[in-house]
Amino acid sequence: MSAEHRLPVLIVSGFLGSGKTTLLRTFLRSPLAGEVAIIVNEFGEVGIDHHLIRTTDEQTVLLARGCVCCSMRSDLAHALRDLLSKRERGVIPRFDRVVIETTGLADPVPIVQTIVSDPVVRHHFRVECLAVTLDAVTGADNLASYGEAVRQVAAADVVVVTKQDLADAGAVAALKAALTAINPAALVLDGAFGHTDFARLLSADRSDFRAVGEFGAGGGNGANGWALPATAHGAGAVSSRCIEFDRPLDWHMFGVWLTMLLHRHGSRILRLKGLLNVGADGGPLVLEGVQHVIHAPRHLRAWPDADRRSRIIVIARDLDIDLIEASLHAFQDAAKSA
Amino acid sequence: MCVLCGVLWTEDHWAEVGAEDTSDRADGTVVLEVHVTRRGQRLRDRDRRARMANVALRAWGLTLQDWEGSSYILRDPKGKAAVVPDLAQVWQVAETMIGRSLDPLDPDLLARLGRGK
Incomplete structure (x- = not known):
């Protein structure tokens, strides 16, 4: 199977409370999203976020037993294989894209590694974009205090600076300078109320x-x-x-x-x-x-x-x-x- | 495995990808001439890759050699040898052989490279 035929996987990461789920809900209503299967990973015993995402239940997979970045990689590979199998057998509606929403504490690198290196998954899926949300209000503190937030931004193809309606322009500019200092290769997009320029986000691979x-x-x-x-x-x-x-x-x-x-x-x-x-x-x-x-x-x-x-x-x-x-x-x- | 040569290989590791692409037909047909060209290029690439690795490895008295286009053989000066599947595995096996870490940022190594030793 050539690279062009592999299904794109959009990974949405970002620190706790930075607006991943809100962004994802808006994206799913966008015509650009197409038919989407979603894998939601939550940290903790009881998953909540997957209830907030409206989509066909059979196409939403919850990895609820731990953080996808450290303990659930085999489950992620299994979830992707299972989605593919059901799609091919017609058990679930056909989908054109998979979205993985990580936990707020996840290092997204092992997720990328699973998609790139799993012997079955890599022939059927490709990483389309690693998008990371960064809260305009608390983002600077998170970057200063939490290594997880820095690793997420450093690994990103796209950083969406969310909640800009709540922050003043000077703080947003300072935050953008800080994240550019960490990852000058990332495309930086503005976000507010769950909206951003999804067309640019999805074309980040070229731009x-x-x-x-x-x-x-x-x-x-x-x-x-x-x-x-x-x-x-x-x-x-x-x-x-x-x-x-x-x-x-x-x-x-x-x-x-x-x-x-x-x-x-x-x-x-x-x-x-x-x-x-x-x-x-x-x-x-x-x-x-x-x-x-x-x-x-x-x-x-x-x-x-x-x-x-x-x-x-x-x-x-x-x-x-x-x-x-x-x-x-x-x-x-x-x-x-x- | 190459169905024409019977040689087992995987080119899964990114460093084993050649700098030049040679394509078969768009319909997936294996063209013998393309296959022969690709196999020759692939073997030349592996030989070149081993020679480049030896530029660094000789600082520790180690040598790397392509083995039938499917693996590499790493040897130390005492004749101990190990088979490694790809370039990425070479460094771990080399460290086990010599009992210390290999660091491409080691100033002594960079100085040696500069002197051609």
């Missing part, structure tokens, strides 16, 4: 790679690409940089370097996103990863702009990002003489 190009072209850190300083958060000092390469990368040496880096420091590499010039015809190789999980690289048919340099956004926690960049250069230089 945010343009953002990678913009970061690279934006300068700000001399010749070595764009960077933001390390900032102290609940999860430690988070820093990010767009590493640029003028010459084509040796893809095999890049694989050696990155597998070695992730083996040793994977839990502290919060996010990787890049357009790689590996000297191949056509467009760049797209690389995406969160912590230890790297999605299968894919070729774009064309470059998003005239810039042919490799651009890799790295978001790291408690790691010297200068050393990461120096290490990548050292491995690539060594490849030339090997």
